[in-house]
Amino acid sequence: MTDLPRFDLGAALPAPEPLPEMLARLAVRRSAPAQALVEPGPSEAQLELILTLGARSPDHGKLTPWRFVVLGRQTRLRIAERLAALAVVKELPAKATAVLAKLTAAPVTVLVVSIARPASKPEWEQVLSAGAVCMNIEHAASALGFASSWITDWYSYDPEAAALFGVTTDEKVAGFIHIGMAAEPLLERERPDIAALTTRLP
Ligand SMILES: Cc1cc2nc3c(=O)[nH]c(=O)nc-3n(C[C@H](O)[C@H](O)[C@H](O)COP(=O)(O)O)c2cc1C
Known part of the structure; x- marks a missing residue:
């Protein structure tokens, strides 16, 4: 049997x-409804920090398999108009137009684009890394006192719609992270039963 490495314990x-403030914040973290995100949003400096902290995410092979598009409200309003027209052409249900309200409400939106780099590391892991970035952006926004919402909706999966945001057919939308202040209290929702989801092995 090979000797296991020994550490001097x-x-x-x-x-x-422990960081009690961080634990307390994580214990109550909640997404805001995207339509309920209002001004003020993060300043340029705060946004820079949010992106920097978001990018501090696990990344097997250091491939940086993601990129950001910062979407001001003006651009989102313009794209939402084109998405509404696209929804009509594609004969999508009325809900497809209704959900566009989630896209346009927040003061600031960061689109996280997942890019699978041709590399030895599995694509699945690269996608997971993009998801981790989305979550860390939410945590960084929360640490600065903002609320946020991770949204995808139909336009993330429709190539014509995604192209309006500059997302190519080689890329995938990991999420639109909408950031601002919550206009209403964030109600708690039922959380999963951790014991039921956890297997403990000695
Ligand atoms: C990848 C991903 C995509 C999501 N897309 C949507 C969406 O399109 N619309 C929506 O209402 N919620 C969406 N959600 C869920 C919200 O972001 C949020 O997690 C959910 O409302 C639960 O709230 P909580 O984060 O406070 O637990 C998505 C979540 C993930 C992880």
Whole structure:
């Protein structure tokens, strides 16, 4: 049998240092309804920080398999008009137009685009990395006091619609992360039963 590496688990090891404020924030984290996100949104400097912290995500092979598109409201309003027209041409149900309200409400939106890099690392892991970036953007926004909402909706999956945001057919929308202040209290929702989802092995 190969010898396992041995570590000196002596008394010099630092004890874990909890961050109570961070734990408290994570314990109550909730998405805001995208339509309920109002001004103020993050400033340019805050947005820069949000993107920098968001990019501090696990990335197997350091491939950076994602990119950002910062969408101001003016651009989203213009694209939403074209999406509404596209929904008519494609004879989509009325809901397809109704959900466009989620796209246009927030002061700031970051589109996270997932790019599968031709590399030795599985594409699945690259997609997961893009998801981790979305979540870290939400956490960074929350740490700055903002609320956020991770939305995809039909226009993320329709290539013609996604092209309006500059997303190519080689790319995928990981999410539109809408950021602002919540205009209404964020109601708690039922959370999963962790014990039922967890297998513990000795
Ligand atoms: C990849 C992804 C896509 C999502 N797309 C939508 C969406 O299109 N519309 C929507 O209402 N919620 C969407 N959600 C769910 C919300 O972002 C949010 O997670 C949900 O409302 C639950 O709230 P919570 O985050 O507070 O638990 C999506 C979530 C994920 C992870």
